[in-house]
Amino acid sequence: MQFDNSYSRLHSSFYSKVEPTPLANPFMISWNRNLAYELGLEGMQPEQVANHFGAMEPMPGSEPIAAAYAGHQFGHFVPQLGDGRSILLGELLAPSGQRWDFHLKGAGPTPYSRRGDGRAVLRSTIREYLCSEAMHGLGIPTTRALTIVGSEEEVYRESLEYGATLLRLSPTHIRFGTFEYFYYKNQFDHIPQLIDHLVQYHLPDLQDVAEKERSMAFFREVSKRTAALIAQWQLVGFSHGVMNTDNMSVLGLTIDYGPYGFLDHYDPNFICNHSDHTGRYAFNRQPEIAQWNLSCLGQTLLPFISDDVEQGKAQLVEEIECFQERYQQHFNQGFSNKLGIEQYQKEDQRLHRQWLDLLEQQQVDYTLAFRILCHTHSEQEPVALFELFSDRAVVIGWFKRYQKRLAQQQMTPRQVTTLMLAHNPKYILRNYMAQQAIEAAEQGDYGEIERLLKLLQAPFDEQRDLDRYAEPPPQWAKSLSVSCSS
Ligand code: AMP
Ligand code: MG
Secondary structure, eight states: OOEEOSGGGSOGGGEEEOOOOOOSSOEEEEEOHHHHHHHTOTTOOHHHHHHHHTSOOOOTTOOOEEEOOOEEETTEEESOOOOSSEEEEEEEEOTTSOEEEEEEETOOOOTTOTTSOSOEEHHHHHHHHHHHHHHHHTTOOBOEEEEEEEEEEEEESSSEEEEEEEEEEESOOOBHHHHHHHHHTTOTTHHHHHHHHHHHHTOGGGTTSOGGGHHHHHHHHHHHHHHHHHHHHHHHTEEOSOOOGGGOBTTOOBOOOSSOEEOSBOOTTOOOOTTOTTOTTOGGGHHHHHHHHHHHHHHHHHHHHOSSHHHHHHHHHHHHHHHHHHHHHHHHHHHHHHTTOSSOOTTHHHHHHHHHHHHHHTTOBHHHHHHHHHHHTTOSSOHHHHTTOSOHHHHHHHHHHHHHHHHTSSOOHHHHHHHHHTTSOSOOOOHHHHHHHHHHHHTTOOHHHHHHHHHHHSTTSOOGGGGGGGSOOOGGGGGOOOOSOO
């Protein structure tokens, strides 16, 4: 295992040196074999995993630190957040050359823990583990998760739970909030340093950009990646739940899985986080919030865009305004592909809108409706599709217009199906599925975690023996609520 620690070579204001705090009687719960293979860690034994990521036995070359950052939480600026219960053990250099932060969540208190205990409970590590791998399986940029280590350490949340750690991997954990931290502390010099660091290790395409243009080029890159990311969330029906600026990755990755949720029936106003009383982070507000968050990041770059402040401001505003269009382009093209239309055309807007309206009005399961459409788009009487709708007359009308549109392109029905199957997952991580895995794990049975991991790493494939997971959620799942506590 080869570690490098580029982040700890930055100025000491970027982080604090810390030591992880061992968990009581740790044991490995799950190990992500696919990812371990990519990292060249397939030979690692469960005892070693528990030793390093539970008992906190140091790994050679590791220099543990907690990173400092700030952030806008629910619209309000908090000047100091930072890794309060995550510790960056080091950066692993994989055989492919890829650099991976080994970020251990639940590793004990740090100088940024405020009143928190620095721990994570088993419940929340399972939710993050499964969802980050599910997102990866869906082809959506995300942090990854290598292992869950459980323990006998008691951790208090609403009730007594057990502490666990999650080993989270990401090329870097730099967030919008990292920039805000230095900007609001008036440590302006650190901002170009942070950009240089990102360019050197993570954004090599910006290496050739002239010094003067770098901040703007960096901002444009973040904005483009964020637009693409949010479009993917919207297309798959993913709601993040806590889109604070400290939970926004500058690499455009999904990060920090808390009270997230996937849509069951299509409800654009869906709020997955029960602590979000105003619906700031409701499903359909995610693009607008991402843009708002980008404006927070942009603000921190203002001193570096141009010598003329007004001109710099104008450039930033212009760039922020591009977000909406970029997002819409990704979304429209992706939505067309979900419907089996290869090339989006402006006139398709109506067809898109009407389909979503139908799903919303008749409370139809979002994932299931698309997946059934993959197999029924060329039928005269698509019974399986119509069965999803209580009012069939309107859906029949839409379906005729849809078939007419499909007929305009030069594709065989089979080709249309292939296109659709690649854009419409059969399996998503519904809340009740994570809940079942959690309840079993709390009783010491980890089989469901393994089953779901395997299922969700290949969500577009037919996995006949696991077909029950493609159904809408059972009735009891309707009352499940997810809080921020983790
Ligand atoms: P999150 O809601 O997970 O994005 O966390 C927001 C901030 O609270 C971050 O700075 C976390 O590190 C910190 N935090 C959350 N839970 C804990 C905890 N149990 N102990 C210490 N810090 C925490
Ligand atoms: Mg966070």
